[in-house]
Amino acid sequence: MNHRRSTVIAISALLAATFAPVVTSTSAFAAPLPAFAAAEPNQVTDLTVSQADGFATVAWTPVPGAADYQIERTAVDAANAPTGTPTVVGVWRPNRQINNETPTFADAGFNPGTRFQWRVRARIGTAEQPYSSPVFDTTKAPWGDPAVAGQNLRTQWETTQAAQYTSDANEYAYTAAVDQLSERVRVVEIGRTVQNRPINMLVIGYPTPPATPAAVAATSPLAVNCNVHGNEPGDREACLIMARQLAFSNDARTLGLLKNTTVLIVPTINGDGRAANTRGNTTGQDLNRDYSLIRQPETAAYVRMLRDYRPVAGYDGHEYGNNQAGDLPMLPPRHQNVAQQIFDESLDMIENHMYVEGAKDGWWACPYGCANGSGVGLSEETILRNTLGLKNTVNSLLELRSSGGATRPDEGNTANNRRRKTFSALWTFNQFMDYHHNQLSDIKKARGEAIEFQAGNNGRIVFRGSRVVPLHPAPHPGEAGPREDLPTPDMILDNAPCAYKLTEAQYNGARTDGPNDVGATVAERIAAHGWKVVKVADGYVVPLAQPERGLIPLLLDEQGEEEWVSGERVYPTLTGRHNGPLTISGFACLSGATVNGPVNLRPGATLVATNTTISGPVNAANAAGVFFGDSSVRGPLQVANTNGPVTVIGTNVSGPVNLVNNTNGAAPYFAGNSVSGPLNCAGNSTAPTNLEVRNVVNGPRAGQCSTL
Amino acid sequence: MRTRLLAVVMVAALAVAGCTSDEEPSTAAVSGPLCGELPKGDEPGNPTALASESVDQALQWITVLTTFEGALRASELVPELEGKKAITVLAPSDDAFMAKFSQDNLDELMIKDKDALRTLLRAHIVDRSLSLADLRDADSVTTLDGTTVKVSEADKMARIGDEATTVCADYRIANGRVHVINHVLGNFPTTAGQGDSGH
Numbered sequence: 001m002n003h004r005r006s007t008v009i010a011i012s013a014l015l016a017a018t019f020a021p022v023v024t025s026t027s028a029f030a031a032p033l034p035a036f037a038a039a040e041p042n043q044v045t046d047l048t049v050s051q052a053d054g055f056a057t058v059a060w061t062p063v064p065g066a067a068d069y070q071i072e073r074t075a076v077d078a079a080n081a082p083t084g085t086p087t088v089v090g091v092w093r094p095n096r097q098i099n100n101e102t103p104t105f106a107d108a109g110f111n112p113g114t115r116f117q118w119r120v121r122a123r124i125g126t127a128e129q130p131y132s133s134p135v136f137d138t139t140k141a142p143w144g145d146p147a148v149a150g151q152n153l154r155t156q157w158e159t160t161q162a163a164q165y166t167s168d169a170n171e172y173a174y175t176a177a178v179d180q181l182s183e184r185v186r187v188v189e190i191g192r193t194v195q196n197r198p199i200n201m202l203v204i205g206y207p208t209p210p211a212t213p214a215a216v217a218a219t220s221p222l223a224v225n226c227n228v229h230g231n232e233p234g235d236r237e238a239c240l241i242m243a244r245q246l247a248f249s250n251d252a253r254t255l256g257l258l259k260n261t262t263v264l265i266v267p268t269i270n271g272d273g274r275a276a277n278t279r280g281n282t283t284g285q286d287l288n289r290d291y292s293l294i295r296q297p298e299t300a301a302y303v304r305m306l307r308d309y310r311p312v313a314g315y316d317g318h319e320y321g322n323n324q325a326g327d328l329p330m331l332p333p334r335h336q337n338v339a340q341q342i343f344d345e346s347l348d349m350i351e352n353h354m355y356v357e358g359a360k361d362g363w364w365a366c367p368y369g370c371a372n373g374s375g376v377g378l379s380e381e382t383i384l385r386n387t388l389g390l391k392n393t394v395n396s397l398l399e400l401r402s403s404g405g406a407t408r409p410d411e412g413n414t415a416n417n418r419r420r421k422t423f424s425a426l427w428t429f430n431q432f433m434d435y436h437h438n439q440l441s442d443i444k445k446a447r448g449e450a451i452e453f454q455a456g457n458n459g460r461i462v463f464r465g466s467r468v469v470p471l472h473p474a475p476h477p478g479e480a481g482p483r484e485d486l487p488t489p490d491m492i493l494d495n496a497p498c499a500y501k502l503t504e505a506q507y508n509g510a511r512t513d514g515p516n517d518v519g520a521t522v523a524e525r526i527a528a529h530g531w532k533v534v535k536v537a538d539g540y541v542v543p544l545a546q547p548e549r550g551l552i553p554l555l556l557d558e559q560g561e562e563e564w565v566s567g568e569r570v571y572p573t574l575t576g577r578h579n580g581p582l583t584i585s586g587f588a589c590l591s592g593a594t595v596n597g598p599v600n601l602r603p604g605a606t607l608v609a610t611n612t613t614i615s616g617p618v619n620a621a622n623a624a625g626v627f628f629g630d631s632s633v634r635g636p637l638q639v640a641n642t643n644g645p646v647t648v649i650g651t652n653v654s655g656p657v658n659l660v661n662n663t664n665g666a667a668p669y670f671a672g673n674s675v676s677g678p679l680n681c682a683g684n685s686t687a688p689t690n691l692e693v694r695n696v697v698n699g700p701r702a703g704q705c706s707t708l
Numbered sequence: 709m710r711t712r713l714l715a716v717v718m719v720a721a722l723a724v725a726g727c728t729s730d731e732e733p734s735t736a737a738v739s740g741p742l743c744g745e746l747p748k749g750d751e752p753g754n755p756t757a758l759a760s761e762s763v764d765q766a767l768q769w770i771t772v773l774t775t776f777e778g779a780l781r782a783s784e785l786v787p788e789l790e791g792k793k794a795i796t797v798l799a800p801s802d803d804a805f806m807a808k809f810s811q812d813n814l815d816e817l818m819i820k821d822k823d824a825l826r827t828l829l830r831a832h833i834v835d836r837s838l839s840l841a842d843l844r845d846a847d848s849v850t851t852l853d854g855t856t857v858k859v860s861e862a863d864k865m866a867r868i869g870d871e872a873t874t875v876c877a878d879y880r881i882a883n884g885r886v887h888v889i890n891h892v893l894g895n896f897p898t899t900a901g902q903g904d905s906g907h
Contacts, residue, residue, distance in 0.1 A: 159752070160752040160753065160769075161747075161751055161752050162771075163747050163751065163752045163753035163769055163771055164752075164753070164768060164769065231774075231775075231778075231811075276778055276781070276782055276818060276819075277774055277775065277777070277778030277818075278778070278782075278814070278815045278818050278819060279811045279812075279814075279815050280815045280819065282819065283819070284815050284816065284819040284820055288907060316907075318907045320906075320907070321806070331907075368907070373906075375906060376906030376907065377906065377907070378906075383907065385907070397907050399907060412742075412745045413744075413745040413746075414745060414746065414771035414772055415747065415751075415771060418771075
């Protein structure tokens with residue numbers, strides 16, 4: 001027992017109890033005010049406090065002319081007698097929320113379950129106005145009934161009252177217990193760290209999560225990446241608490257969410273860095289500069305997970321050292337190769353959901369950057385935010401402001417600071433799930449259009465450079481977003497190639513850019529990203545007519561800022577009009593072409609067609625690869641016995657489609673097409689997938705394509 | 709002497725408040741402006757609970773020492789320190805580290821340049837147990853890196869070198885004391901603010 005400390009508290013309480021009625025004429029502590037008491041001039045009125053997990057939303061009626069407001073909190077006992085010192089825990093400023101008519105402040109940092117008094121006062125200029133009448137309430141205890149198995153699980157962070165973060169061993173034990181006690185949860189190991197720590201993912205659905213990654217993908221899942229920088233652990237603790245809520249809560253909202261999708265939570269992608277409290281992994285690599293390059297096993301594991309589970313939306317959790325930022329800086333994928341639809345939908349999630357809900361609940365969501373933040377939030381495709389966008393996933397960065405800053409003056413106390421950060425992340429991830437639930441059709445529409453846009457190899461290629469994040473209308477919740485970051489001329493390639501060709505050495509050669517100077521081959525990394533590759537006589541061809549067209553050049557073009565190899569640009573072989581039959585042997589790339597006649601592929605040939613119209617049947621038998629993006633085939637499309645990739649995306653076929661006996665191993669893509677006629681798939685070594693982008697088929701769907 | 713007087717005043721005040729009856733006088737009192745922000749009373753990680761802990765265990769509970777704690781583990785100096793009869797750890801707070809080193813520099817030290825890291829940490833450890841009072845009475849201390857650092861009184865705290873001051877002093881651990889200080893010691897260049905530490 002720390003004798004002196006408790007003494008100080010006792011004295012403070014005593015002083016407060018003695019003097020408070022004198023210094024504030026509205027009588028703070030004892031009896032509630034009579035209901036008819038008239039407000040003093042400039043006194044805050046209509047104070048309400050509502051409780052949520054780890055925070056209390058304080059709301060009031062604004063005072064005309066107020067520059068800001070101070071939120072005061074005092075610990076009280078069951079009889080509302082003060083047991084602690086009245087403390088200003090929050091400062092509300094107009095840039096905090098998009099609507100100033102109904103100010104709110106999410107008070108957090110306290111140990112959940114304790115009882116408090118709250119008061120709020122305005123300041124006009126710097127002059128403090130009278131405090132409001134007090135409101136007394138008990139905050140919500142940590143989620144979960146202590147008497148109910150599963151619900152009663154607690155993390156190390158919770159049991160130590162935030163004095164310690166949850167260790168790796170405690171995380172594994174906790175998630176294993178959640179897995180064991182909840183039918184809704186499956187914990188899967190998606191990979192291992194450099195030091196061989198398991199990287200786990202919680203797969204959560206109702207009543208049980210779908211059995212396979214492909215079955216999960218069919219539910220349009222959402223993914224939360226909780227801890228990439230080992231020394232930024234606040235989001236991870238939120239993820240662990242959220243996993244328990246999802247696993248054991250029986251409220252209608254939770255069940256409604258989980259009946260319709262699957263939640264993917266990776267608590268610790270950087271387990272080695274978390275254990276060591278370093279930003280990077282054990283090689284010193286910042287993993288959030290590696291999601292495109294996947295030199296490290298941690299990022300490679302995450303990217304393979306994305307390939308297999310195909311989340312349609314994501315959040316990536318961080319902490320941010322800029323103490324002038326809002327509570328929750330957020331940012332969409334800005335890289336200009338990200339499809340416009342993904343950027344727009346991500347920005348919609350941030351501005352039209354997070355800013356709006358934040359203003360209701362009192363959290364200050366804002367654009368990443370803010371004052372002194374011009375060097376952050378840029379276009380590196382190595383950052384998960386951008387990598388996800390280039391994979392057509394609606395997503396946002398999430399930062400938790402590291403320090404209390406000027407608006408939360410009581411966070412010198414480390415535990416208070418940690419709790420505010422974690423519960424603000426918990427709020428955000430819950431809002432993220434709600435957004436996904438409510439806007440899934442919009443998200444899927446954006447994703448589908450983005451995939452079709454990319455597979456059409458449309459537009460210029462930008463290697464580095466961002467879309468501008470327009471300033472939100474005043475009152476802007478942050479002072480400034482990240483800087484413009486437009487691409488410089490040397491980062492633009494106006495004439496996009498059709499494909500990149502890699503030599504045997506480039507594709508399968510040993511690499512030295514991983515841990516201990518050993519890196520996975522480009523072939524292995526391409527497989528991890530899930531790109532389609534055609535083996536040709538003198539190398540390997542990666543066509544851009546596929547969903548990750550925005551990402552491929554950044555890694556295979558010599559003009560890239562951080563590429564793997566300098567692949568050979570392969571340009572279209574036909575861009576104009578061709579009248580009469582077209583027989584293809586070897587490699588053909590049709591871009592913006594018009595073919596008036598049938599197209600036949602000889603055995604071993606490869607066809608890549610984007611923005612092309614073919615008036616006539618297309619017949620590919622024993623081809624090496626077939627790629628259609630954003631094209632039209634006026635006639636039957638027959639693709640059989642291909643010994644390589646098959647992908648048909650965003651293409652109109654006026655006639656029957658027959659995909660049979662293709663034996664590449666990976667699933668053929670048949671996504672976002674319109675077919676006037678029957679669609680038949682049979683005998684393919686892996687059933688074709690529509691990547692959750694539905695086809696419109698005016699005819700029966702049969703065989704392996706019966707549900708596409 | 710001033711400290712004792714204050715204690716008397718506080719006990720008197722406490723007696724007036726009528727709260728002393730069942731509390732034992734503490735043997736693990738910490739003092740300093742930052743102590744109020746750290747686990748206290750019967751909270752997990754309170755100073756009394758740490759008094760019998762080894763240095764590595766105790767540091768895991770002092771919430772402003774996450775950087776120092778991680779650095780000490782990374783340095784692999786823990787067995788050496790636990791083997792010593794008595795030590796004093798002058799542990800810079802997380803804020804002190806943040807003001808001193810960039811993220812990249814810290815990772816470099818903790819992951820790749822462990823010899824430098826050990827030198828840095830040895831500059832924060834003394835080979836005997838020194839209380840706050842001992843530090844205030846001393847003229848200098850010699851740290852494990854061989855450096856002699858002058859110490860002096862600074863109000864109720866101790867000044868260590870030219871810049872550092874104890875901000876929460878007198879944590880007892882199994883074989884000595886831990887004092888939280890507000891500046892990083894040693895002769896390392898300041899790199900804070902350099903490099904890319906955005907998301």
